[in-house]
Amino acid sequence: MFYREAGQFKSSYATDQAIFPLLQDRIGFFTILAIAFIGVPLLADDFILDAIAIPFLILTLATIGLNVLTGYAGQLSLGTGGFMGVGAYACYKLTTAFPEVNIILLILLSGVFSAGVGLVFGLPSLRIKGLYLVVTTLAAQFFLEWCFIRIGWLYNYNVSGAIDSPERSLAGGLVLTGPNADSVTRYLVVLAIVAVMTLLVKNLIRGRIGRSWMMIRDMDIAAELMGVRPLVAKLSAFAVSSYICGVAGAMFVFFYLGSVEPAAFSITLSFQILFMVIIGGLGSLIGCYFGAAFIWILPIFLRNVLPAIGIDIGAENIVHLTSMIVGVLIILFLILEPHGLARLWQLGKEKLRVWPFPYA
Amino acid sequence: MDLLNGIFVAPFVQMADAPDFLVQVLWEGFVSGILYALIALGFVLIFKASGVFNFAQGIMVVFAALTLVGLYQKGVPVILALILTMAVMGILALAVERFIMRPLVNQPHVILLMATIGLTYFLVGLGEFVFGGEPKQMITTELGLPTGSTEIPFGAQGMVILQHIDIAAAIIAIVMVTALALFFNRTRIGRALRAVADDHQAALSVGISLHQIWAIVWFASGLVALATGVMWGARSDVSFALEIIALRALPVLILGGFTSVPGAIVGGLIVGIGEKIGEIYWGPLLGGGIESWLAYMIALVFLLFRPQGLFGERIIERV
Numbered sequence: 001m002f003y004r005e006a007g008q009f010k011s012s013y014a015t016d017q018a019i020f021p022l023l024q025d026r027i028g029f030f031t032i033l034a035i036a037f038i039g040v041p042l043l044a045d046d047f048i049l050d051a052i053a054i055p056f057l058i059l060t061l062a063t064i065g066l067n068v069l070t071g072y073a074g075q076l077s078l079g080t081g082g083f084m085g086v087g088a089y090a091c092y093k094l095t096t097a098f099p100e101v102n103i104i105l106l107i108l109l110s111g112v113f114s115a116g117v118g119l120v121f122g123l124p125s126l127r128i129k130g131l132y133l134v135v136t137t138l139a140a141q142f143f144l145e146w147c148f149i150r151i152g153w154l155y156n157y158n159v160s161g162a163i164d165s166p167e168r169s170l171a172g173g174l175v176l177t178g179p180n181a182d183s184v185t186r187y188l189v190v191l192a193i194v195a196v197m198t199l200l201v202k203n204l205i206r207g208r209i210g211r212s213w214m215m216i217r218d219m220d221i222a223a224e225l226m227g228v229r230p231l232v233a234k235l236s237a238f239a240v241s242s243y244i245c246g247v248a249g250a251m252f253v254f255f256y257l258g259s260v261e262p263a264a265f266s267i268t269l270s271f272q273i274l275f276m277v278i279i280g281g282l283g284s285l286i287g288c289y290f291g292a293a294f295i296w297i298l299p300i301f302l303r304n305v306l307p308a309i310g311i312d313i314g315a316e317n318i319v320h321l322t323s324m325i326v327g328v329l330i331i332l333f334l335i336l337e338p339h340g341l342a343r344l345w346q347l348g349k350e351k352l353r354v355w356p357f358p359y360a
Numbered sequence: 361m362d363l364l365n366g367i368f369v370a371p372f373v374q375m376a377d378a379p380d381f382l383v384q385v386l387w388e389g390f391v392s393g394i395l396y397a398l399i400a401l402g403f404v405l406i407f408k409a410s411g412v413f414n415f416a417q418g419i420m421v422v423f424a425a426l427t428l429v430g431l432y433q434k435g436v437p438v439i440l441a442l443i444l445t446m447a448v449m450g451i452l453a454l455a456v457e458r459f460i461m462r463p464l465v466n467q468p469h470v471i472l473l474m475a476t477i478g479l480t481y482f483l484v485g486l487g488e489f490v491f492g493g494e495p496k497q498m499i500t501t502e503l504g505l506p507t508g509s510t511e512i513p514f515g516a517q518g519m520v521i522l523q524h525i526d527i528a529a530a531i532i533a534i535v536m537v538t539a540l541a542l543f544f545n546r547t548r549i550g551r552a553l554r555a556v557a558d559d560h561q562a563a564l565s566v567g568i569s570l571h572q573i574w575a576i577v578w579f580a581s582g583l584v585a586l587a588t589g590v591m592w593g594a595r596s597d598v599s600f601a602l603e604i605i606a607l608r609a610l611p612v613l614i615l616g617g618f619t620s621v622p623g624a625i626v627g628g629l630i631v632g633i634g635e636k637i638g639e640i641y642w643g644p645l646l647g648g649g650i651e652s653w654l655a656y657m658i659a660l661v662f663l664l665f666r667p668q669g670l671f672g673e674r675i676i677e678r679v
Contacts, residue, residue, distance in 0.1 A: 124664060139653060139656030142656055143657070145652070275477070320493070321489060324482050327479060328482055335460075335464055338471050
């Protein structure tokens with residue numbers, strides 16, 4: 001009834017190619033944007049910002065990074081944690097070497113190092129496919145993790161072996177990182193970076209490069225015959241994906257955790273992000289947001305809800321029970337909707353189009 | 361120059377100087393190689409019959425060992441505990457077949473892979489929930505496994521120490537592999553298994569029940585997991601840290617090929633021995649701890665030249 005395209009005519013190429021061709025979609029999108037930029041900072045307390053909103057956004061960005069590689073270019077990877085780590089450590093080295101440079105610039109720059117590492121570890125993808133490729137990306141994961149522990153230069157030889165985010169502020173005196181940074185400030189910076197990156201990726205995917213990725217994913221030999229160079233397509237997917245993951249990793253340290261041990265970028269993180277991609281939906285950007293929300297917020301929710309409804313089994317058992325429930329939910333979810341939350345979203349929109357009638 | 365010396369000369373001099381130490385290292389590598397091979401075997405069994413890359417194999421190892429020890433600690437006699445653990449692995453196999461494999465049949469590889477990771481989460485939670493998360497001692501003596509060690513003189517004044525448990529592990533692994541090979545080649549069910557591995561549809565059309573085969577395969581790899589868990593648990597504690605060894609077994613699969621049982625064994629030995637030698641002789645050069653990724657690097661280089669593994673089937677693609 002409300003969600004109809006009737007009467008909305010596309011009279012130019014630009015309107016035909018718009019990201020949100022429907023007026024209702026545009027209204028919805030800008031409402032969400034307004035809530036995220038204005039509503040959340042005004043209403044949410046520090047706990048929600050620090051424990052939910054900021055990590056959710058950062059992990060969403062990492063999920064987008066992996067989705068570019070796995071969902072759009074079809075190259076399965078379990079090295080995400082490692083690539084995020086490269087971004088984080090690069091940013092740490094850069095900001096301790098050049099303390100006067102704007103930290104946001106450095107975060108965006110540190111992705112470049114991550115992209116370089118991603119390129120190197122992407123090389124085997126030219127010969128190897130599918131599950132075998134998973135194992136080669138695991139090589140990246142374990143090798144990088146080892147580097148973070150063993151190479152003292154990366155963490156400036158400090159005793160703890162961890163990296164801390166030093167205090168950095170804008171020229172106006174606004175503290176962005178470090179222990180004194182305000183939650184709202186960090187939230188807004190993260191949100192802005194994630195929003196802009198999402199927009200860039202969206203347009204990258206709609207363009208020539210994104211289409212060549214999808215051709216490689218759907219059938220690489222056919223794509224090659226059509227004139228897509230697999231070398232360029234696969235490596236560019238690896239580079240873009242690792243760049244995004246690197247930026248996410250740098251933000252993970254500087255805007256969320258504050259101080260990390262190398263273990264933060266372990267294989268567990270890689271798995272978590274792959275989960276987000278698959279639960280959200282392979283090859284869907286909105287799915288990245290859904291997937292990250294599902295995997296990140298569900299355990300927090302369960303941990304707080306289980307005691308509240310009277311199941312009191314001790315803090316330790318709650319963690320175990322949460323792990324069990326998450327496992328079951330993941331399996332259930334894969335059975336019920338293997339195409340992820342993005343597909344449910346799409347089905348919901350189609351239903352809404354003809355509502356209140358069952359069909360139109 | 362120093363670096364070149366460290367890579368190409370010093371390790372070999374070291375090897376030649378202390379041959380007994382080299383043999384010791386080789387033996388240790390051999391034993392861990394066998395254990396890797398056992399884990400890889402669990403992977404291969406399931407991958408062959410159902411095309412599922414079973415990430416939960418590592419956690420099945422832990423879960424089996426944990427169940428065994430946990431039951432024993434709750435006062436169950438050791439033989440009964442062993443039988444009960446096997447029964448638990450059987451129930452797990454049936455449950456996996458009924459609730460994961462059956463509804464997810466024909467889904468892409470990655471979805472099945474994710475489902476087994478979901479299973480991993482579930483088993484971790486369940487294991488810790490029932491038996492507690494703290495590390496446990498494996499009930500080695502109660503199971504009748506030997507402890508202690510033998511020292512064999514080697515060379516002029518050298519000495520090689522063989523742990524009895526390692527010898528037992530080697531023997532059990534060899535028995536297990538032989539039994540599996542016989543089972544595959546000589547029994548009715550074994551032949552059905554191979555038929556399913558070759559072609560699901562053809563197997564179905566001659567009256568082989570896929571569900572039954574899947575349950576059997578998961579049970580078999582559950583048993584392999586139990587044996588691995590006991591062996592590995594005897595060498596260190598039984599804890600969820602063992603899960604990581606499953607990830608270590610992945611390069612083994614790459615070397616051997618996902619579908620080859622002999623490949624799993626040969627790959628396991630290569631990785632086990634290569635890892636130990638690399639760590640002991642070349643590790644210090646890089647600051648140690650290279651065990652965690654060396655096997656992956658070996659596998660990676662190997663893959664560039666032979667993408668289908670040592671014994672894997674050649675992949676032929678058509679447009």
